[in-house]
Structures are given as C-alpha cells and as structure tokens.
Amino acid sequence: MHVFYTPDIETDPELPEEEAGHCLRVLRLTVGDEVMLTDGKGCFYKAVISAATGKRCQVKVTETIRQEPFWTGHLHLAMAPTKNMDRTEWFAEKATEIGFDELSFLNCRFSERKVLKTERIEKIVVSAVKQSLKARKPVVNEMTDFGRFMERGFTGQKFIAHCYEGEKPLLKDVLVPGEDALVLIGPEGDFSREEVEKAESLGFRPVSLGKSRLRTETAALVAVHIMNLLNS
Numbered sequence: 001m002h003v004f005y006t007p008d009i010e011t012d013p014e015l016p017e018e019e020a021g022h023c024l025r026v027l028r029l030t031v032g033d034e035v036m037l038t039d040g041k042g043c044f045y046k047a048v049i050s051a052a053t054g055k056r057c058q059v060k061v062t063e064t065i066r067q068e069p070f071w072t073g074h075l076h077l078a079m080a081p082t083k084n085m086d087r088t089e090w091f092a093e094k095a096t097e098i099g100f101d102e103l104s105f106l107n108c109r110f111s112e113r114k115v116l117k118t119e120r121i122e123k124i125v126v127s128a129v130k131q132s133l134k135a136r137k138p139v140v141n142e143m144t145d146f147g148r149f150m151e152r153g154f155t156g157q158k159f160i161a162h163c164y165e166g167e168k169p170l171l172k173d174v175l176v177p178g179e180d181a182l183v184l185i186g187p188e189g190d191f192s193r194e195e196v197e198k199a200e201s202l203g204f205r206p207v208s209l210g211k212s213r214l215r216t217e218t219a220a221l222v223a224v225h226i227m228n229l230l231n232s
Contacts, residue, residue: 008039073180077223078149093127095224108146122140146198161209163190185219
C-alpha cells in the first residue's frame, strides 16, 4: 500500500500539494482507493480517498495505528555538510532508513560548504521515512555556526569525533543506552583545535569511530548506526 506524508492529518483531511500530486497524477489513484498515511510524529493512518479534484486530494481516515519507537533516547547527529551535496543527501537518506531523531548542520572553521538549503534534505528525509515504513520523521535543522550551536543547552550524552591524536575511546564503548545522545562530526578538514577545545570545555567527550580514516558522511552514518544499535 502506498504511504503518504501528512503531518497535519489530525486536523486537515487533505494531502499536502506535493503528496496529492504524486497520489493523483503519478500513481493515478482515485476516489475509493485505500492509502496509508504517516504524520511523522509516531502514527500511521489507514485511509480512503474521499475526493480528488485537480491537484487536491482529500481522505477519510478509517484506522489510526500508533507505531512504538524502534529505539530509546533522543538520537541527534550534528555534522558539517560536505562540499559535494550528493554525499550529504546520501547520508540523510541512509541515516533516516537506519533511524535517528534529529539532524543539525554545522558551519565550522574548515567547512568547504558554508551555505546549505534544507528543503532538498527535508524531501529526501520524508521519502526515506516512507520507504522504510517509519512513523517518525527526523527533525532537520538549518545550518548554524559552530560557536552559536555550542551555545545551546543539550541534555544527555555529548560526543565529538575528531582525528587529532590523544586518548579517545570508541563511541560504542562509552555510549550509555537509553539516554539522549548528541554526536558532532566535522568537515573534510576536521574540526579546528579551537573547536575541539571549545567542545571539550562544554562537556563533549572526544571519541573514535574506529581505526579507519572515514569521509565526513561515512563517519556521520557510522555514528548514527552505533547510536541506533545500542539503543534498539
């Protein structure tokens, strides 16, 4: 059954314009056809198309199905986007398929990409939510300067993965299951030493993701996978 993202379905029985277009023009569904909806907030809805006119599609919900969380804690990944946007988009898709709660983008000293529009990332995340049959959509935050991001208050565990020498335990060995977790991943040129020191002064623990040298998007995906597995 086809799944459509309808964040306001509890108050509005009409599919968002883009979802309606896909439903009516691409899939050629019509009145009486059954569809599955997700609000991205934890619920699926079985529904029937009740009206289809032009670009508008209204539905009648027949059953609400709450999906229990697949993992515990709030899993947050903050990364510097890659110069090649295809790599960041690939990460967003795969991380959503695996499962996490929040994605933030950092503008760091050595970032090669200083501007990022999240509209495209949002669409990729929504598509991955539907494809992987998840009822919860990760929050996608606008790009923020590293210093400003660090001024926010974060509850739970805080980690920063970087390539500088020093004693760094593996993330998998120090992450405590069941608690909120935030992991920072730097740009291709890594965090600056000043950024690492700033993070450490605010309680972020340096960690390693393994012996291999990883690309930014690979490191970010490994971090999400570790968080997800230990909290599943």
